Amino acid sequence: MQFEEKPVSSKTVFEGHLIDVEVQQVRTPQGNIAQREIVHHAPAVALLAITADDQMILEKQWRSPIAKTTLEIPAGKVDSRDEDSAKHAAIRELNEETRYQADQLKKLSSFYTSVGCMDEYMTLYLATGLRPVDKELPQDQDEQLVLQTVTLDQALAMIDSGEIEDAKTVMAIYYWQGMKKNGQ
Template identity: 30%
Template sequence: MPEHPAEPNDPADSHLIEHKVHSQELLHGHFLHAFRDTVRLPDGREASREYVRHPGAVMIIAQLDDGRLVLERQYRYPVQAVMLEFPAGKLDAGEQPLACAQRELREETGYSAASWAHAGVMHPVISYSTEFIDIWFARDLTLGARKLDAGEFLDVFTAAPVELLQWCRDGRVTDGKTLTGALWLQNVLSGAWTLDWQTAAHWASGR
């Protein structure tokens, strides 16, 4: 299972760390892989932890030459609502995050990007999943044909950054990854945070 590299635990945090004693598989579905682990707590007692293993995902903050953002509207069955989101998608087995970002942007929106910048990583549901989302910025876009997966239905539209930030403020955007993307976007546009823009080929060669 690919996992985003994490910083090693600080020895000073040993009083917080839990250690796996036993693991039981609960579900191995098409998408979800769920487990119940028995862990030893820092005080020596045991407890149960249920969680979902996830291969990881990417999110793309794609900006047109005029500054407008490429966004999506997609129905999300678990919350029974159409959500406003940045383009995103799950990593295929063995797939590198940038390759996934390129593929998902092209398939879902039709756009390809000549320039990419890696922003960071987020863990959206740390209490019950191993999922991480790699955050990428994309620019110098060219539009081609979309190639949605079977059973995938979504609308693609563009909006100015100020519109997206207002939707976050008003509660129209509640998707966690998109809210995190908006935080990155706001700080990049203000100059508070900087990005290392490179071609896809540069990133693929190992930065």
């Protein structure tokens, strides 16, 4: 069965600081013409940061697209400071957002965040052996973050209660639960 759609036309309708939006007219495998609205986003990283006392670091922050405060793991985009290195971005974001550095940084997974409309590709890292940074990097001017730590049981309960709804954070928590079940 053929799945690939062929672009007939394409127009960038928005260029922003964080995203660009493209509207495509495509021909489907059945020969129909359809419109696709595509959000182009820089690659991103996220961190399952586990403290020495076996708690994960969460960030409370305002998210305008959903008009509410969320609890999320540290994350950010790969940008020009990182020379296309997701690992460098993870180290930088951990410093900027939590003021920690990790003795061990392990890639857990990479994934698309919302394939129905966006090309953002995120890499999830496990950060352990956390200690305060030697030199603090500047924080993003548009972010206001409050850190908190929670145990795995607390994090799972927060998913169940709807207090944690962010997909990358839910995924990281379930990954952490799987690590525990496997004795890691």
